Amino acid sequence: MHGTMTDTARCCSPEMVKPTLPDQTLPTGGNVARDCVPVPGGRAVLGTDRPVFPVDEEGPARRATVKPLWWERGTVSNAAFARFVDATGYQTEAERFGWSFVFWSHVPEQQGPTHAVQGVEWWRRVDGACWHRPTGPQGGAPLADHPVVHIAWTDARAYAAWVGGRLPREAEWEHAARGGLGDVRYPWGHEAPTDAGPFRCNIWQGRFPDHDTGADGFTGTAPTHSFPANGYGLFNMVGNIWEWSSDPFRLRTLKRAARQVANAPRKLLKGGSFLCHESYCHRYRIAARIGNTPDSTTTHTGFRVVYDTPPLKPDP
Ligand SMILES: [Cu+2]
DSSP states (O other): OOGGGGTSOOSSOOOOOOOOOOOOOOOSOOOOOOOEEEEOOEEEEESOSSOSOGGGTOOSOEEEEEOOEEEESSOOBHHHHHHHHHHHOOOOHHHHHTEEEEEGGGSOGGGOOOEEETTEEEEEEEETOBTTBTTOTTSOOOOTTSBOOSOOHHHHHHHHHHTTOBOOOHHHHHHHHHTTOOSOSBTTBSOOOOTTSOOOSOOOOEETTTEEOOTTSOSSOOOTTOSOOOTTSOOOSSSSSEEEEEEEOOOSSSOHHHHHHHTSSOEEEESOOTTOOTTTOOOOSTTOOEEEOTTOOBTTEEOOOEESSOOOOOOO
16 A cells, blocks of 8 residues: 555655546636746756655756746645636545545544554544545634645646646756755755744654644644745745646666556655654655655645646636
8 A cells, every 4th residue: 555655754645546536527717816926947957966865766966948837826725726616516536535644633533533554654544534624524624725635636637727727847846946046955045944943834843743843833734825935936835735746756766576566657746745854754855756646635735736828817
């Protein structure tokens, strides 16, 4: 079930492999409020020569040509996703399968015992957890300005198509995250976050997975437009939630025995989440990367949309 999980410590992602569901036919031309900025193209830095998790193939640093794009400044919010669902009747994978993964300390007490995922016991399977009940049926509705979560890759792709955009590729994502600063480790530069601040992103403080002190203001998601934007005006490119990209996740260098599992079809995610901490899952770096099956949904997975042409203005 966990694939490459044993290769490196990861807060990151329990995996799901589920039967394929029929596609839902959706209209296009969806119209939601978008807060977009143009990001110039150029020769992007991709990866790093100082990898923390070489097994993830963070390195070596190389160059890729990236086109100019329009970027949503934040990840897709619950308010925007609700508008999509209202307009299309779309049902997310977590809703169709009836469950999703929730971080243990967010599961409401009334939920009762939950099934822990072996090896990453802080992840709990919660029946009825989905984007509009992010901690399960016993918990509340999500906050409108927070990122939508429990989103499968297929859900992200469906939303992006509806609004006339798409998911970014890895090179595009890293280029945008660096905000014009060159070969930097974080969207704000080289300085590593500490538990004492200054707080520039939403990650874990304290001892993972027992106690998040929330010193950065959050023990779960933060609003999509929180913390200072980077040089291109983009918010929360690292931390907060993992963001699906359009690229597949393939590891080239794994030993043959591991390859079969590790090369199961996966999609690449970028950015790290509110669960990442230097002590355990130091993946709130621009070059960090994980893969997960397109079916997998968790409380810390969502997405951001990019546009090849200037996006539509929303209806007043
Ligand atoms: Cu992590």
